[in-house]
Amino acid sequence: MVSDITRRGLEFIAELDRIGGITRNWISIREEDTDPRYGSIPWDRPLDRYIRKGLIVLDKPPGPTSHEVVAWIKKLFNIEKAGHGGTLESSPR
């Protein structure tokens, strides 16, 4: 019987599998619990760490370039680094 936080952690990983399109089964080698004193379920990270390990799936407006959007986000969040997942080739006008 696993603790509540372990159960929630494994549920989070199961959600990742669903989003990632993974249908593989899990093989359990040993039963272990996680210590609630250290770390956190990703959704529950303290906000500064939550942001620093964050991802935004952006509905990018057609005007600015991806580079400009990333620069804007860095400024908004006051962080020194951010990266985007690939530029879209522009359609001919």
Place this chain on the structure above:
Amino acid sequence: MLPVALASATKLIGLVMHSRKEYVALMELHKDVPVDKVVEVMKKFIGRIYQRPPLRSSVKRSLRTRDVYDIQILEIEGRHVLFKIQCQSGTYIRKLCHDIGLILGVEAHMRELRRTATGHFREDFNLVTLHEVAEALYLWRHCKDESLLRKVVLPAEFIVANLPKIVLKDTAVDAIAHGAQLAVPGIVRLHEGISRGDLVALFTLKGELVALGQASMSTKEIVNSQKGIAVKITRVFIEPGLYPRAWKKAKEAGEVVAKQ
């Protein structure tokens, strides 16, 4: 649809950049062509194709191959062909349309393009506008309300959602954060079907991404072993010190292997 990784998550964004893409494109043929001929020719472009990047590109302009995983024609109306395509990262759809026109003998060009998926990130995902981002930040900074920000920003773990996963004991986490490889005794559970050489994502029991690595043993081998290095770590993601050192315990279990 543009995935943007913040701060420490930036080191993972390369995975998304080079993942397969899905587009919906509108191609215009320059002359009339019978529908069945269009379908026949476009089917030929499924598989490995040759492409040279266009003049206006950021990559070296040498002839290279790209994989087209699927093309589905959605609608043909006169000279306009609307199609969906799933292809390797770095495939130029404009060039593809041009080449389809060449094979058809009538010339063609791409009129419109929309990316509908990047890896496992689909268009119908929880897309967020820049406006909503600004709003969420305002709500937090001026009203101390984090709730919208935690909806607008997702945990970076979503970037590796499509990778096979291995879940670790708490005691293995800090060792890996300090450069140790993952040994069999540190594993709690894992996905079936992992082969040697596979890129795998290592997680804590709380669902936190610890590191990425390359499997040196398959799932079967891991299940049937008591020891040995299961995964060679290629990129650490979790911060050292978040989980406590467990050197004494680990030494007993043979979990920790010295830095190479």
